[in-house]
Amino acid sequence: MKLKTLLNSCVQLVICKKFCSDENTITISNMEQIKLVIAGHIDHGKSTMIGRIMQDIGALHDDKIELLKAISKRRGMPMEWAFVLDAMRTEREQGITIQTTQVFLKTPTKSYAVIDVPGHKEFLNNMISGAASADAAILVVDAKEGVQDQTRVHSYILRWLGFDSVLVTINKMDLVNYSKERFDELRFQVNKHLKKVGIISTTILPVSARYGDGLVHRSQNMSWFTGPTLMSSLDAFWPKPMPMELPLRLPIQDIYKFDERRIIAGRIESGKLKVGDTLMFAPNNSTAKVRSIEAWGVKLPVLAASAGQCVGITLEDHIFVERGFLASHKTNPPVQTYFFRARIFWLANTPLELGRYYKLKLTTIERIVEVFKIEKVIDIFDLSEHSGNQIERNMIGEVVLHTRAMLYLDEFTFNPHLGRFVLFDGYDMVAGGLVFIDKVQELGLISYKSLQQIPSVEDHVTIENRWRANGHKSGVLWLTGLSGSGKSTLALELENILFRKGWQVCVLDGDNIRSGLSADLGYSPSDRHENIRRVGEIARLFANSGVLVITAFISPYRSDRARARALMPSLFHEIYVNASLDSCKKRDPKGLYKKANNGEIIEFTGISSPYEVPSSPEVEVNTCKQSINQSIEKMLSYIQAKFALENNE
Incomplete structure (x- = not known):
């Protein structure tokens, strides 16, 4: 399954400068290369398997083999193929993979980018980031030890x-004398576990x-x-x-601006588009037709594009x-x-708790x-379920999440491409999750299809009729402006x-909105965004x-504001x-600047939080240079010109 690296910072997209054209459709080269991830419990032989395959297909130079023999002999051990990949001194000394390693292999029919990921539980983040970009996966199980803790964890992550x-x-068959009975036993055990996680x-x-044995020959x-x-199994994939x-x-x-063009850039996660299509842009559901699909270095215009581009x-x-x-x-x-x-896999040392806030990233x-509700907690090792108000590290939880x-x-x-997300606590990735919409309505919560799918109530009173009745436009x-600007x-x-x-007129300000509609919001950047979003919707109505x-x-x-x-x-x-900020501080009608300077208010605009000056407002009044009456007169003049019907009809 084709996957993107969603996990660390969503998908990092740019306007690609290496498009090629095939019948006016953008195509992507190197699609024949398969990204293959090798996962499994620590010390079950993942790195050894890759190193031995490289040897058997002739991908290792003689000097590299001699170096591996020398290192192995120096450490008093038989030939250790894992040293091909375990390049870090710590990895060689401790016999574990810490960092994700990638090597490239070629067979007569396929090209592979093989990703070796850590098996140790302390490096699960590295395992996830490595596995996220893979097309195919191999799960390695030790024939002697069987299915272990990190086998279960890695298999669940792969499903996620x-x-x-x-x-x-089933590796290390030499340790069980190549026993068919042991292989059959483990085959049943592995199938049973994978079936539980949906693989x-x-x-x-x-x-x-x-x-x-059984790798290349x-x-x-x-x-x-x-x-x-x-x-041969991989070559058939x-x-x-x-x-x-x-x-x-x-x-x-x-958004990029080139000459007169305003180019909207992104990566198509699913589906396809073509010139002339009408697109709808969430969250405001505005619509527009595609004028062009931009590309470089092509002779013919690009008329269509599809998933992955x-x-x-x-x-x-x-x-x-x-x-x-x-x-x-x-x-x-x-x-x-x-x-x-959502079903989430929790990675952090600090448990997920009911009522906590996290940053969600999805594309x-x-x-x-x-975290609105924790419905169940699942033990990843035996897949048993229980209730609880927190989710510990390496546990699975079924939760209800609420976004303002x-x-x-x-x-x-x-659609897995829009149904998979990660959670951050500060700058740390703490969980990955899968989206499930079903049964949310049973909780009495708000979940609905796009507003464009809900039949709108036909308004028989037009806005023009309202203007005529009121005698002015709306x-x-x-x-x-800053707090204290007036x-x-x-x-x-x-x-x-x-x-x-x-005139039919009303005022919306912080006092009447914050005391009612937005009483549940604070003053963090995200809460400020939500407050202004609500104000915009009410003002529009x-x-x-x-x-x-x-x-x-x-x-x-x-x-x-945009x-x-x-x-x-x-x-x-x-x-x-x-x-000016100095003038506003001197006025300070509610004593807010004083509280902010004393540390009683955090993230206060002008002190510890920025204010972005409008670039091209319709009207600007300066209350440091103009009196209240002068400012009112300037605004009334604008209102008369723009809203009085006798000046517009």
Whole structure:
């Protein structure tokens, strides 16, 4: 199964400069190379197996073999093929693999990138990062020891990464005198375990890595086994095709501007797209047609692209899109939800606890999630289940996660590429998880398909009719500036003046929003993002109902203000209330700067958190240089020009 390295920082995408063209479709070279991961319990012979295969296919130079013999002799041991890969001194001295190692092999029919991953439980993060990019997996089991703890852990991780089948080698058959009875016993044991975790063992082979039995050549010591060798089994393997028939999922990595083009870059995780397709971009569900698919070094225009390819696209309409958005077709969008079930594998020393917050990364999407419920804890060693309020290291948990901002994803069983995520605590990866949407509704939680799939209620009262009835146009005057700049003072005075003129007008500010709708939010960056998102949605509803909305929020981040504008592009008007930080500190009407300087308030804008000045607001007033009346007059002049019907009709 083709997998991406999702685990450490989502998928790092760029606009590829090495596209090639085949019938106007982007193609990717080197697809014939198979990435193969070797997993299993510590000291079951993974590195030895790779080293011996390299010897038997002629991939080791004579001087390398002589060096290995010298090292082995110096240590008083027989020829140790694992030293081919265990390059670190610590690895050789302790006889364990610590870092993920990759070597390249070629047979007459295949090219392999073989990934040797650590078997020790202390290096599971390295094992995961190595296995995540593999197409196929070999699980190594010691013939004498049988299935051990890390065999179980590694097999579960492989399933979590999307492998539904693996090739199994029962290694060190020389230690059990090449016994057919022991092999049959272990074959039954391994099949039973893999079936529990949802993996089908395609082939189970008896081998002896040290002596080369059953790897490249048939074993004279195991004439009772008539099956294939390991390498012939691998040569018969073909990776699953990329998921082109699944719905389109294009996570947005970045936006690039070249000449007059605004290129939206990302990697197609599933499905395909072509020029002229109408794409929908979660989370705001805005739509636009694909104008072009950009490529370099091709003579013909690129008309289509598909799963696994990095693309740069331009759109016919200029809509707000940023990193973390997800493009799909309107007909098959992802699930949008605030709650979802997940099965997670916990890696951290500190246990996962009910009510804790972690950072979720899924492709380029990042969200802060709360552990809303722990439904069961599964012991990875015997797969027994029990209830609990925390999940210890190397345990599996079935949990319900809650995100305050809308999350868009797919169920893992439907689309693994949008159904697999990782959790971070600070900068440390602490868990990997699989998404399950089913039965969330039974908990009374919010989970639904894309808003585009829910039939909208037809509004028989048009916004134009509301304007005529009110005598003015509606919209949103978005006042932004530092705390103490005068936003609320100006907003309330504007509301009073316009109300006396008979306008339908209301004010949204921190006091009336934070005391009710956003009472559950703090002042961290993620909570600020969510607060402004809610304000934008409410302001849009009011504006669409004919009201002139005046908002007074610091809203320190340009991206949040841009997102609010994208909800209602023709109705949004940004007003920058400019005042220097020193002036705001002197005013300090609520004593907030004093508390922030004393450390009583953390992440306070202007002191310990940044404020991003608007780049091109519709109106700017400077309350250090202008009086309140002068600022009001400037804004009223703008309102009269933009919202009074007699000036627009």
